[in-house]
Amino acid sequence: MVELxxxxxxxxxxxxIEPGSSLRNLTASWRTFTPVVDKSKCTKCCLCWVFCPEGAIELEEDGSIKINYLYCKGCGICANECPPRAITMKR
Ligand code: SF4
Ligand code: SF4
Structure with missing residues (x-):
């Protein structure tokens, strides 16, 4: 019998043991699919920025978005949520 x-x-x-250390953990090494933004379709709605679970999408001064490929895990949520389908997941 197992003793609980x-x-x-x-x-x-x-x-x-060290807050903030996640910046050193480059989680992009897990990625299989890479989100690629077609800037000509992007309406700067920022929904991808809201939904990215990794905080890997940054906002530029002009309101456009930039994906930080050091931390993007390639989950595809941004592409799924983008209303004009401006993000494509490339292998
Ligand atoms: S693929 Fe996932 S982790 Fe990468 S930018 Fe899009 S939502 Fe964020
Ligand atoms: S969700 Fe799509 S349209 Fe909106 S900012 Fe992101 S890439 Fe651009």
Whole structure:
């Protein structure tokens, strides 16, 4: 029979010992598909910026968007949410 442990007897798992260290973790290495923006179709609605779960889309001074390919994981949510279909996922 397995002896169940109390929560305080369990080993410590994931611990963030240094806030802000995620900037050093270049998550783009996981990417298979890359979002590519057709600027001629982009209406600068910023919905992709709102929906990107990684914060990998940056806003430029003129309101256009720029994808930070160091952190984009290629999930495709931005392409799915873009109303004029200005973003295409390329392998
Ligand atoms: S593919 Fe995903 S992670 Fe990359 S910019 Fe679009 S929403 Fe963000
Ligand atoms: S969602 Fe599409 S149209 Fe809107 S800012 Fe992003 S790329 Fe441009």
């Amino acid at each position: 442990k109390k929560w305080y007897e369990l080993p410590i798992g994931c611990t963030n």
